[in-house]
Amino acid sequence: MELHAIKRVYGAYSDVYDALFKRFFYPRIKHAINYMDIKPGDRILDVGVGTGLALSEYPKFCTVVGIDLSTAMLKKAKKKIRENSYKNINVLSMNAEMVGFEDDTFDKVFISHVVSVVPDPYTVMDEVKRVCKNNGQIVIVNHFKSRNKIVMAGEKFLNPICEKIGWSNDLCLNEFIRRSGLNVYEKYMLKKLDFWHILFATNNKSVSEGNDVAYGRFNTASTGAEHSL
Numbered sequence: 016m017e018l019h020a021i022k023r024v025y026g027a028y029s030d031v032y033d034a035l036f037k038r039f040f041y042p043r044i045k046h047a048i049n050y051m052d053i054k055p056g057d058r059i060l061d062v063g064v065g066t067g068l069a070l071s072e073y074p075k076f077c078t079v080v081g082i083d084l085s086t087a088m089l090k091k092a093k094k095k096i097r098e099n100s101y102k103n104i105n106v107l108s109m110n111a112e113m114v115g116f117e118d119d120t121f122d123k124v125f126i127s128h129v130v131s132v133v134p135d136p137y138t139v140m141d142e143v144k145r146v147c148k149n150n151g152q153i154v155i156v157n158h159f160k161s162r163n164k165i166v167m168a169g170e171k172f173l174n175p176i177c178e179k180i181g182w183s184n185d186l187c188l189n190e191f192i193r194r195s196g197l198n199v200y201e202k203y204m205l206k207k208l209d210f211w212h213i214l215f216a217t218n219n220k221s222v223s224e225g226n227d228v229a230y231g232r233f234n235t236a237s238t239g240a241e242h243s244l
């Protein structure tokens with residue numbers, strides 16, 4: 016989506032976003048942040064923070080900056096910050112394609128349901144890697160194109176509609192990892208049949224092309240996640 020369309024569409028969503036999407040998005044957001052290796056004093060960037068569905072999950076001992084293009088979505092996030100007195104969290108109006116922070120500012124970056132919304136996910140990922148410290152953690156929650164041929168056909172059919180209502184369906188997971196230059200050490204879905212992947216990556220600044228790990232099934236070892244079908 017183009018930037019003006021993103022502002023328009025998410026401006027329109029802002030009042031109903033939580034009611035429409037929280038039940039789908041929040042469980043993965045909660046899971047992903049709980050399995051981030053957040054340490055006391057960590058500085059975390061939440062890219063495309065939206066209405067702030069993730070804000071309740073960040074521990075008080077870290078500092079969080081959320082950025083978003085949509086002032087209407089940010090207004091909702093600011094309300095959550097105010098109502099819950101989140102003193103360690105701040106949100107700013109900012110384009111993720113031109114992040115206004117210096118190199119190596121953040122220990123960790125969280126990006127949920129954003130890389131298939133922005134016009135160019137790779138420009139955003141370049142910015143994410145730039146502002147994240149070397150060997151920092153980058154965690155992504157997103158829908159990627161299915162590898163099941165029937166689902167893929169449905170997604171292709173629906174993509175023009177999805178693009179009008181706020182996201183694209185055709186981002187390929189392996190291509191995204193490779194072109195982002197992400198050192199992904201774990202990727203999985205919370206359920207066997209799920210629309211969203213969770214990726215845990217290390218920001219290895221010396222690597223320009225990303226690696227690709229085998230599926231950690233709907234994983235397991237390091238997360239200890241419970242998975243239901």
Ligand SMILES: C[S@@+](CC[C@H](N)C(=O)[O-])C[C@H]1O[C@@H](n2cnc3c(N)ncnc32)[C@H](O)[C@@H]1O
Pocket residue numbers: 021022025040044062063064065066067068069082083084085088109110111112126127128129132133134
């Ligand atoms: C589907 S919402 C996800 C919000 C939140 N991360 C969540 O998981 O609920 C996508 C968000 O990305 C924001 N966004 C899209 N393009 C952006 C950009 N270039 N810079 C910053 N935010 C952007 C939108 O305004 C919107 O709030």
